[in-house]
Amino acid sequence: MNIVVCVKQIPDPAEPGALDPNTKTLKRDGKLILDESDSYGVEMALQLADAAGGGEVTLVSMAPNSETSGLRTALAMGAAKSVLVSDPALSGTDALGTAKILAAAIKRVEGADLILTATESSDGYTGTVPEQIAELLGLPSITFAKSIAIDGGTVKVQRQTEAGYDECEAPLPAVVSVTAGVVEPRYPSFKGIMAAKSKPVDEVDCAALGIDPGSVGWAGGGQEIVTVEAAPAREAGEVVEDDGTGFEKIVAFLDNLKVI
Amino acid sequence: MQFTEEHDLFRRTVRDFVEREINPYADEWERQGIFPAHELFPKLGALGVLGLEYDPAYGGQGADHLYTVIYGEEMGRCTTGGVAMAVSVQTDMATPALARFGSHELKERYLAPAIRGDMVAAIAVTEPDAGSDVAGLRTRAVRDGDEWVINGTKLYITNGTQADWLCLLARTSDEGGYRGMSQIVVPTDTPGFAVSRKLDKLGQRSSDTAELSFVDMRVPVANTIGEIGQGFQQQMAQFQNERLIASYMATGQMVVAIERTIDYLKQRQAFGRPLLDNQYLAFSMAEVLAEVELLRHYNYACADAIVSGADPITVTKMASIAKLKAGRLNRVVADTCIQFHGGIGYMEETWTARFFRDSRLLSIGGGTDEVMLRILTGLEGWGKL
Ligand SMILES: Cc1cc2nc3c(=O)[nH]c(=O)nc-3n(C[C@H](O)[C@H](O)[C@H](O)COP(=O)(O)OP(=O)(O)OC[C@H]3O[C@@H](n4cnc5c(N)ncnc54)[C@H](O)[C@@H]3O)c2cc1C
Numbered sequence: 001m002n003i004v005v006c007v008k009q010i011p012d013p014a015e016p017g018a019l020d021p022n023t024k025t026l027k028r029d030g031k032l033i034l035d036e037s038d039s040y041g042v043e044m045a046l047q048l049a050d051a052a053g054g055g056e057v058t059l060v061s062m063a064p065n066s067e068t069s070g071l072r073t074a075l076a077m078g079a080a081k082s083v084l085v086s087d088p089a090l091s092g093t094d095a096l097g098t099a100k101i102l103a104a105a106i107k108r109v110e111g112a113d114l115i116l117t118a119t120e121s122s123d124g125y126t127g128t129v130p131e132q133i134a135e136l137l138g139l140p141s142i143t144f145a146k147s148i149a150i151d152g153g154t155v156k157v158q159r160q161t162e163a164g165y166d167e168c169e170a171p172l173p174a175v176v177s178v179t180a181g182v183v184e185p186r187y188p189s190f191k192g193i194m195a196a197k198s199k200p201v202d203e204v205d206c207a208a209l210g211i212d213p214g215s216v217g218w219a220g221g222g223q224e225i226v227t228v229e230a231a232p233a234r235e236a237g238e239v240v241e242d243d244g245t246g247f248e249k250i251v252a253f254l255d256n257l258k259v260i
Numbered sequence: 261m262q263f264t265e266e267h268d269l270f271r272r273t274v275r276d277f278v279e280r281e282i283n284p285y286a287d288e289w290e291r292q293g294i295f296p297a298h299e300l301f302p303k304l305g306a307l308g309v310l311g312l313e314y315d316p317a318y319g320g321q322g323a324d325h326l327y328t329v330i331y332g333e334e335m336g337r338c339t340t341g342g343v344a345m346a347v348s349v350q351t352d353m354a355t356p357a358l359a360r361f362g363s364h365e366l367k368e369r370y371l372a373p374a375i376r377g378d379m380v381a382a383i384a385v386t387e388p389d390a391g392s393d394v395a396g397l398r399t400r401a402v403r404d405g406d407e408w409v410i411n412g413t414k415l416y417i418t419n420g421t422q423a424d425w426l427c428l429l430a431r432t433s434d435e436g437g438y439r440g441m442s443q444i445v446v447p448t449d450t451p452g453f454a455v456s457r458k459l460d461k462l463g464q465r466s467s468d469t470a471e472l473s474f475v476d477m478r479v480p481v482a483n484t485i486g487e488i489g490q491g492f493q494q495q496m497a498q499f500q501n502e503r504l505i506a507s508y509m510a511t512g513q514m515v516v517a518i519e520r521t522i523d524y525l526k527q528r529q530a531f532g533r534p535l536l537d538n539q540y541l542a543f544s545m546a547e548v549l550a551e552v553e554l555l556r557h558y559n560y561a562c563a564d565a566i567v568s569g570a571d572p573i574t575v576t577k578m579a580s581i582a583k584l585k586a587g588r589l590n591r592v593v594a595d596t597c598i599q600f601h602g603g604i605g606y607m608e609e610t611w612t613a614r615f616f617r618d619s620r621l622l623s624i625g626g627g628t629d630e631v632m633l634r635i636l637t638g639l640e641g642w643g644k645l
Contacts, residue, residue, distance in 0.1 A: 033272075069265060076269055187273045190308030190321045193266050 001052030001150060003045040004112045005079065006060050006102055006133070007038040009070030010123040017123075023092060023218075024225040026123055032063065034070035037118040039077070039185035041178040044148060045116050046078045046186070052150060056080040058112070060105045062098060064091045068201055075196035076188030083108055087205040089213035094223055095124075097216040099132030104209040106137065108202070114155060115175045119144055134175035141175045142168045146182045261560045261567075267326055273307060274334035286340035289466035290614065293458070295343050297380045297422045301350065305377025310351055314359050318367050319375040325566040328352070329559060332505045336512020339611060341618030342467030344509050345625075349418045350374060352505040353626075354381035354427045357443055357498040361486030370425050370445050382423035383502075384414040384446075384472060385495060391416075392631045394429070394492065395438050399474065401430040403481060408432070408444060410452070410477040416625075420470025421455050423448050429495050432488055441491035445483040452477030463617030500575050502626045503583035504566075507559055510586040510622055514552045514593045517615055518545060521597045528602075541600055548593050555585055577639050584632035587623035594619035 009032035011017055018027045034042075045057045059074050059082035066086045075082060083105045093101065106115055115137075120127035134141030146160040150172070159166040160179050170176075188196070206213045214220060240249045254260045263271075281303060289295040304310050305319075312327045314320025321327070331351075335344040358371050373379035390396035399412025410430060417426070426446040433440030446453065457471040486494050522545060525536035536542055562578045570578075598605040598612045605612040623629045637643065 069268070072265060072269060073272070187277055187307055188269055189273070189306060190270060190312065190323060190327070193269045193273070194321075196269075197266060 001049050001055035002058070002109070002111045002113050003049060003055065004058050004060055004106050004109050004115045005038070005041045005045045005074070006106075006115070006117040006129075007042065007070065007074055008035040008118075008121045008123075009033065009061060009063050009067050010035045010121065013122060019228060024228045025092070028064070032067045032070050034073040035118065035122050037120065037122050037180045038074070040180055040183055041116040041118055042074045042077055042079060043183045043185040044145075044178050045114075047183065048114070048148060048150060055113075058082060058109045060102055060109070061085070062090060062093070062101050062105070064088060066203060071201060072193075072196050073188055075199045075201075076192040077186055078192060079199075081200045081202070083202045083204065085205070085209065086203055087213065089206055089217045089219075092218035092221060093216045094221045095126040095128045096132055096222060097220050099129050099136055101206075101209065101211065101216060102129070103133050103136040104211055105204070106133070108204070108209075113172045114148075114150070115139070115173065116148075117175065117177045119177045119179055130175055130177040137175070139173055139175050140170035141177075142170055143177045144179050145176050146179050148176060148178075261326065261564050263326065263330075267330055270327055271330045271334055274309065274331055275337065277304070277307065277309075278334060278337050282343055283337075283339045286338070286343070286466065289343065290340055293460075293465055294421065294468040295340075295346065295466045297346060297419060300343070301347075301377030301380060303377065304347065305375060310347075310377050311371075311375030312351070314355075314371065314375055315367075318359075318372040320359075325563050328505065329508050329563045332508025333512035333515075336509040336514075337516050338513075340466040340614065341513065341621070342464040344513075345464055345621075346419055346467045348502075348505045348509060349383060350377075350381050352501040353498070354383040354419075356501040357427060357485050357494045358445065360497070361443075361490075361494055362445075363482070366445060366483065366485065373424075379424040380419055380422050382417050382419040382426050383498075384417050384420075384426040384428045386416050387413055388415050392628055394495070397429065397431065397441070399428070399430045401432045401442065401444060401479075403432070404478075406481050407478045408481055408483075410444070410446070410474045410479060412474050413456075414472045414474075416459065417470050417472055418467055420472055421458050421468040426472070427485065427498075429491050432484075432491070435489075438492045440489055441495075442488050443485040443491040443494050444479055445485060446474075446477065446479050450477050450479060462620060463614070464621055465614075465617075496576075497572065499627060500572075500579040503579040503632075504559075504562055506622060506626050507555065507562070507579075507582035507586040510590050510619075511552060511556045511559055513615070513619070514548075514590060515556075517593055517597050517612075518549055518552065520611065521545065521600055524601060535600070544596060544600070548589075548596055551589050552593065555582070555589055558582055558585070573639065576635065580627075580632045580635045580639075583622075583626065584629055584636075587629050587632075590619040590622045 011030055012033045020027050049055045049057055057079040059079050062085040071082050085101050085105050117130040131141050142157045144160045145157045147158045149156045153172050154169050155172055155174050157168045159168050240246050308321045311320035312323040316322045338344040355374050374381045387397050401408035401410045428444045428446045432442040452475045454473045455470050456473045459469045526534050528535045562582050565578055594616045598616050601612050604610050
C-alpha cells in the first residue's frame with residue numbers, strides 16, 4: 001500500500017501573520033511549519049499503511065524557497081520520503097496552478113495506490129486543490145473523509161456530511177481529502193525526529209516536472225487579488241439589564257432573530 | 261550554543277504534548293490532588309522524553325543535554341506545576357544515579373521500565389529530622405546475608421503514593437556523617453513498605469507528596485546503586501541534575517507567565533487606557549523579562565558546561581547558582597504577575613493564583629536557597645559554616 005500525502009508548509013499560525021502590501025497575499029518569508037490540517041492525512045496514511053502490513057507513505061509539497069521544516073515534521077511522524085517542488089517561479093501560484101504542480105509531482109512517485117490531501121489549507125482556504133488534482137490525474141475523487149478503509153482494489157470512505165455520513169467507494173488509485181480532526185495525529189518522537197534527518201527529500205523544479213514556469217506563479221495566475229478590505233468592526237452588543245424579566249427580553253431577542 | 265532543526269522539532273513535540281495531553285486536565289488533577297502518572301508516563305515514554313540522555317541499551321535516546329534543556333523549558337509551560345515537577349522527578353531526580361552507577365541487571369529491571377514510563381520512580385532522601393542536613397538522616401539498612409533490612413521514615417516524597425520504586429538514601433554503616441550511606445532501589449511492593457500519609461500542600465497540588473514508612477523491609481543487597489557506602493556522594497551528584505532541570509522548567513514557566521500578564525495588561529483598561537500604557541507597569545514587566553532572559557542564558561551556559569564535560573565542582577557551582585536564582589526570581593515573577601492583575605489575580609479562577617502557590621516551592625525543594633548559598637560559600641572557601 002503506497003500512499004502519497006499532499007502537505008503544505010505554512011507560516012506558524014501562533015505568530016502574527018501579515019499581508020504583503022504589493023501582492024496582497026500572506027507573507028511567507030519566515031519559518032514555515034506543517035499545516036495542522038495536513039497532519040490528519042499523514043496520520044491516516046500511516047495507519048492505512050500499517051493496516052495493510054506495509055508500503056510507503058510519500059509526501060508531496062510545493063514551496064517557493066526550498067523550505068523543509070514542515071516536511072521534517074511529517075517525516076518524523078513516520079512518512080518515508082518526500083518530493084518537494086521548489087522554484088522561485090512558483091511564488092504567487094493560484095489553486096489551479098498548485099494542482100498542476102502537485103499532480104506532476106505525484107506522477108514522479110511510482111506505484112501510488114492512494115493520494116490523500118486535507119480538505120483545505122489553513123492559510124489559503126480555497127478548498128479546491130484536491131478535486132483539481134484528481135481531475136488532472138484522471139482519478140476518482142472523494143472528499144471530506146472521516147474514515148478510510150482499503151478493500152482489495154477499492155477504497156471505502158465514510159464521507160462526512162452535515163446530517164451524518166455517506167458511504168462511498170472508488171477504485172484505486174483515487175484522491176481522497178481528509179477532514180480535519182478525524183484522527184489523532186501522533187507526536188513526532190525523539191527517535192522519529194532523528195530518523196527524519198536522513199530521509200530523502202527529492203527537490204525538483206518546474207523544469208524537472210516539465211512545467212513551463214510561465215504557466216504558474218504570478219505569470220500563470222488566472223486571477224489577481226485586486227484589493228483587501230478589513231472586516232467591519234463588530235458592532236456594540238445589546239446589554240439586557242435583568243430586573244427579574246430579563247429572560248423575556250432575551251427570548252424576544254432570539255425570537256426576533258428566528259433562532260428559536 | 262546552537263539549537264538545530266531537530267532540537268526545534270523536539271521542542272514542538274513537547275509543547276504540543278503539554279498543550280494537548282496535560283493542560284486540558286490541569287484543573288481536574290489539581291482538584292484531585294494527584295495526576296494519573298501510570299497513564300501519562302507511558303505516553304511521554306513513547307516520545308522518548310523520559311530517557312533523553314540515557315543509554316539506548318536501556319531504551320534511552322542517547323541525546324545531548326540540550327534536549328533536556330528544551331524538555332525542561334517546555335514542561336514549564338504546564339499550567340499545573342505539579343505535573344512538571346512529578347515528571348522531572350522521574351527523569352532527573354530519581355533515575356540519574358541509577359543510570360550513572362547502577363549495575364546492568366538493576367538498570368534492566370528498573371531504569372528501562374522507568375524510561376518507557378511503565379514504572380513510576382520517586383527519590384526518597386528527606387526525613388522528618390533531616391532535610392537540608394542530609395548527613396543527619398536516620399533511615400537504616402542493616403545487612404542480613406544477601407539482603408538489606410530497612411527501617412525508617414521518609415517525608416515529602418514526590419510521586420510517593422504512586423511510585424513503583426524508590427531511589428532510597430539510607431545509612432548502611434555506623435560511620436556517621438557523610439560516610440556510610442548507600443543508595444538502594446526499593447520496590448514499593450516490598451512487605452514492610454507503607455504510605456503513611458498523603459500530604460496536603462500549599463501548591464503543586466496535582467502532584468502527590470507522601471510520608472513513607474519502612475518496617476523490617478527486606479531488599480536484596482544487589483539493589484544497591486553503585487558502591488556501598490558511596491550513597492551520599494552519588495546523591496550529591498544526582499542533586500545537580502535535579503537543580504538544573506528545576507531551573508530550566510522555571511524559565512519556561514516564567515516566560516509564559518510574563519506573556520500572559522502582558523496580554524492582560526494590553527486588554528485591561530483603567531484611567532481610560534490599557535494598563536500596559538502605564539510606564540511603571542511596562543517597565544516593571546521589562547525588568548522581570550530581562551532577569552528571566554539572564555537566567556535563560558545562564559541555563560544555557562550550564563548546559564554548555566555539561567555538554568563539554570566540565571568537572572563536577574564547576575557543575576555543582578553552576579547548578580547551585582542557577583537553582584538559587586531561579587527560585588528567587590520565580591517568587592518575584594509570580595508576585596509581579598499577581599500584583600498587576602489586581603483583584604482578579606487573587607482569584608482561584610485566574611492562573612496567577614496557582615502559579616503564585618506553585619512557584620513558592622522552588623526556593624525550598626531540591627535544596628533550599630540557603631543550602632545553595634551554603635554550597636557556594638563552601639566552594640569559595642569563605643568562613644566557617
Ligand atoms: C512539595 C515538596 C516536594 C518534595 N519532594 C521531595 C522528594 O521527592 N524527595 C525528597 O527527598 N525530598 C523532597 N522534598 C523535601 C525538600 O527537599 C526539603 O523540604 C528541603 O530540602 C528542606 O528540608 P527541610 O524541609 O527539612 O527544612 P530544614 O532543613 O529544616 O530547613 C528549615 C529552614 O532552615 C534553613 N536552614 C537549614 N540549614 C541551614 C543552614 N545551615 N544555614 C542557613 N539556613 C539553614 C533552610 O534553608 C530553611 O529555610 C520535597 C519538599 C516539598 C515541600
